[in-house]
Amino acid sequence: MRIGQNLRRRGLVAALAVGAGAVVASSVAGAAQSVTIYAAGAPADLKPCFALEANQRTCPDPATGVDVKIKTGDTVTWDFDIDNGYHNAYPAPTAPSTPPDADWDKRKPMLTPNGTDSYTFGKAGVYKFVCQAHPSMFGTITVEGGEVATPEPTATETPTPLPTETATPAATASPAPTSVSMDDHTSTPAPARGATKDGEAPRLSVRSVKRAHAGARVRFWLSEPATVTVSARRSRTVVAKTVVQAPAGTSAFTLRAGKLRKGSYTVSLKAVDAMGNRGPQMTKGFKVR
Amino acid sequence: MSTRREFMRNGFGSVALLCTVATPGTLRGRSEVTSAALRSQARTPFEPFKRDLPRIPDLLPVSTARGRDVYDVSIRDGLAEILPGFQTPIYGYEGVYPGPTIRSHKGREAVVRQRNTLSFETNVHLHGGYVPAVYDGHPMDVIAPGQSFDYHYPNHQDAATLWYHDHAHGRTSKTLYYGLVGMYVVHDQLEQDLDLPRDEYDVPIVIADHAFNKDGSFRYEENVDLGFRGDTILVNGAVSPRMRVQRRKYRFRLLNSSNARSYALRLGNGRPMLQIAGDGGFLSKPVSRTKIPFHPAERLELVIDFSAYGPGEELVLSNADGLGGTIPIMRFDVVGGGPREDFKVPSKLRQQEPLPSPSARRQWDLSLGTAAWQINGLGWDPNRIDVRPRRGTTEVWKFVNHSNRVHPMHLHGFFFRVLERTSAPVQFGDRAGWKDTVGVLPNESVTVLAWFAPYSGKYVFHCHSLEHGDKAMMLQMEVTP
Numbered sequence: 001m002r003i004g005q006n007l008r009r010r011g012l013v014a015a016l017a018v019g020a021g022a023v024v025a026s027s028v029a030g031a032a033q034s035v036t037i038y039a040a041g042a043p044a045d046l047k048p049c050f051a052l053e054a055n056q057r058t059c060p061d062p063a064t065g066v067d068v069k070i071k072t073g074d075t076v077t078w079d080f081d082i083d084n085g086y087h088n089a090y091p092a093p094t095a096p097s098t099p100p101d102a103d104w105d106k107r108k109p110m111l112t113p114n115g116t117d118s119y120t121f122g123k124a125g126v127y128k129f130v131c132q133a134h135p136s137m138f139g140t141i142t143v144e145g146g147e148v149a150t151p152e153p154t155a156t157e158t159p160t161p162l163p164t165e166t167a168t169p170a171a172t173a174s175p176a177p178t179s180v181s182m183d184d185h186t187s188t189p190a191p192a193r194g195a196t197k198d199g200e201a202p203r204l205s206v207r208s209v210k211r212a213h214a215g216a217r218v219r220f221w222l223s224e225p226a227t228v229t230v231s232a233r234r235s236r237t238v239v240a241k242t243v244v245q246a247p248a249g250t251s252a253f254t255l256r257a258g259k260l261r262k263g264s265y266t267v268s269l270k271a272v273d274a275m276g277n278r279g280p281q282m283t284k285g286f287k288v289r
Numbered sequence: 290m291s292t293r294r295e296f297m298r299n300g301f302g303s304v305a306l307l308c309t310v311a312t313p314g315t316l317r318g319r320s321e322v323t324s325a326a327l328r329s330q331a332r333t334p335f336e337p338f339k340r341d342l343p344r345i346p347d348l349l350p351v352s353t354a355r356g357r358d359v360y361d362v363s364i365r366d367g368l369a370e371i372l373p374g375f376q377t378p379i380y381g382y383e384g385v386y387p388g389p390t391i392r393s394h395k396g397r398e399a400v401v402r403q404r405n406t407l408s409f410e411t412n413v414h415l416h417g418g419y420v421p422a423v424y425d426g427h428p429m430d431v432i433a434p435g436q437s438f439d440y441h442y443p444n445h446q447d448a449a450t451l452w453y454h455d456h457a458h459g460r461t462s463k464t465l466y467y468g469l470v471g472m473y474v475v476h477d478q479l480e481q482d483l484d485l486p487r488d489e490y491d492v493p494i495v496i497a498d499h500a501f502n503k504d505g506s507f508r509y510e511e512n513v514d515l516g517f518r519g520d521t522i523l524v525n526g527a528v529s530p531r532m533r534v535q536r537r538k539y540r541f542r543l544l545n546s547s548n549a550r551s552y553a554l555r556l557g558n559g560r561p562m563l564q565i566a567g568d569g570g571f572l573s574k575p576v577s578r579t580k581i582p583f584h585p586a587e588r589l590e591l592v593i594d595f596s597a598y599g600p601g602e603e604l605v606l607s608n609a610d611g612l613g614g615t616i617p618i619m620r621f622d623v624v625g626g627g628p629r630e631d632f633k634v635p636s637k638l639r640q641q642e643p644l645p646s647p648s649a650r651r652q653w654d655l656s657l658g659t660a661a662w663q664i665n666g667l668g669w670d671p672n673r674i675d676v677r678p679r680r681g682t683t684e685v686w687k688f689v690n691h692s693n694r695v696h697p698m699h700l701h702g703f704f705f706r707v708l709e710r711t712s713a714p715v716q717f718g719d720r721a722g723w724k725d726t727v728g729v730l731p732n733e734s735v736t737v738l739a740w741f742a743p744y745s746g747k748y749v750f751h752c753h754s755l756e757h758g759d760k761a762m763m764l765q766m767e768v769t770p
Binding site for chain 1: 344345367380385431458
């Protein structure tokens with residue numbers, strides 16, 4: 001177990017055992033501590049997580065997050081050396097640090113497939129972080145103690161060099177977007193179950209069926225929008241079959257069946273609405289002379 | 290209180306629904322199996338080839354007067370029966386998934402009134418369409434809840450398989466996943482003269498990977514790195530279905546509407562598939578292929594001649610890059626009946642237009658940065674124009690992928706031809722016709738020749754791995770008149 005050897009050295013295993021998933025870095029006054037948080041999960045894991053031990057290949061489902069308690073002046077290191085994707089420890093966009101710590105809140109670490117990132121906390125407070133690419137990777141750092149000076153925060157970041165940037169041509173401002181709205185597009189609800197519960201089958205009536213060029217012209221009426229399966233039979237042989245999505249009201253379309261032989265044909269229509277309610281089959285005959 | 294019985298039921302439900310590869314047989318023989326578990330076992334919702342391929346309905350116009358077709362579409366909540374016995378809540382055009390197919394004709398205008406009945410903003414992008422900028426579905430041009438917008442599509446373009454989908458800024462990964470996708474087919478006279486399989490032998494196929502919760506609802510996990518990956522393949526809204534085919538030629542229009550999954554299509558143990566068209570319509574001539582890479586948002590048209598197979602033969606279209614439930618895509622069951630063939634595939638399909646020589650060369654570096662995904666170090670900013678090509682000109686664009694992920698790069702409003710790629714020679718099927726989306730493989734560079742015609746205005750280009758495009762791998766171009 002690699003949870004910062006210094007912890008065990010100070011006999012804090014008991015504290016670990018108390019809060020499952022929580023780590024407490026205690027300190028003798030003045031001695032700065034270091035805690036490492038590891039990226040965890042299997043390769044190509046859809047829901048990787050952060051863990052307090054290295055090389056964890058499984059994550060709890062649903063993810064629970066890591067919880068770390070430290071003293072001011074302590075440093076947290078995030079270790080991304082696990083081959084399951086690009087990660088970072090980004091200040092949680094929905095939960096800024098409390099009390100606000102501008103140095104922390106303005107951090108913009110890059111997503112990285114490996115390496116480490118670290119930050120020294122100088123002020124007491126609650127700091128939440130999340131991986132930008134994986135919402136299942138998150139955690140909380142609780143810092144206690146009086147404020148201490150920390151090294152320049154930017155110095156702890158080691159951004160991976162970007163590929164050489166080619167100049168982007170013509171980056172002048174353009175007129176404002178055409179719509180200004182309250183919808184910030186940051187959340188999209190999942191479709192609700194039964195939001196529009198409908199137990200009524202669509203009603204359909206066939207108005208007319210006539211022979212047309214290369215098929216039959218079918219006119220019908222529907223009580224609600226529905227998917228209509230239309231087929232034409234000559235005795236028992238299906239000569240044409242199609243599926244259409246029709247609006248409420250009267251619709252007409254040509255059922256394409258190629259050149260029709262002489263004889264009597266039956267056209268059948270069946271309607272099913274979006275909720276899966278099925279109406280009865282309706283038929284009408286026509287003759288090709 | 291949670292009883293043992295409940296636990297068993299939920300437990301079995303989750304096994305049956307979440308583990309695609311779990312065979313129902315492994316559940317048999319236990320003594321305390323509830324009836325619910327037995328029923329779900331009997332239905333085996335994830336076993337492939339249990340359902341017939343659903344036929345996507347064609348959308349009927351509400352008016353065909355004055356030389357144009359008018360459609361009225363409601364973007365709304367719906368319920369789909371994807372797993373037998375379960376209802377899956379979706380967002381759908383007309384409440385169905387995939388949305389109904391709109392069939393249009395070259396030169397005949399289509400007006401699609403889209404009514405947003407959802408609780409959030411949405412819009413509609415005609416992917417692959419030559420569409421004036423105002424009707425393109427720019428991420429910032431949205432339809433507010435309760436409002437509607439009339440999209441005018443001139444259809445001044447050759448026969449092609451396009452698609453329409455939501456493009457509201459920042460939410461496409463969820464809205465497309467939950468069902469806002471539909472096919473849009475342009476027909477033309479040339480296509481009719483070619484005598485290709487048509488009507489019931491011309492079959493739209495929409496492929497997307499999904500995952501499910503144990504109540505049958507779609508399960509979505511955001512992953513901005515890999516993009517969403519499901520464990521189950523849906524074809525036209527059915528789990529890896531089967532299709533009865535006669536011993537004759539069929540034309541299949543395939544769309545990869547997956548959020549981020551690339552496929553390697555394979556028929557049987559490497560049987561030939563004749564590709565006749567790509568994103569922007571027919572190739573100059575058909576090409577026989579045995580393994581076809583198929584990236585998100587791409588389209589492929591294939592003719593498969595089943596007269597080469599005997600009655601009773603079963604041919605599986607599979608994903609050679611898949612695992613477990615993402616291997617089988619669908620199965621063709623050849624049924625009897627003599628080969629009465631009306632259709633053929635000519636050896637030449639169409640002429641490629643001559644293009645003006647390129648007026649500019651640009652490079653786009655695709656990488657991760659501080660705002661998640663970036664192009665040339667920049668994320669999406671609607672108030673910035675990133676490039677201004679001149680209308681009617683061509684430009685050589687080189688996409689350089691500095692990451693370990695596939696980036697299907699898509700241009701709105703315009704087509705391109707693939708000139709060169711560093712991983713391998715460009716497949717004939719990718720260079721002998723128009724494309725609007727090209728999969729740039731990890732650490733690969735792909736060079737394309739883009740033609741900025743016929744319309745001018747503000748469009749976007751972006752990565753079509755939806756999680757990448759949402760965050761924020763999208764730039765804006767203004768084509769100047």
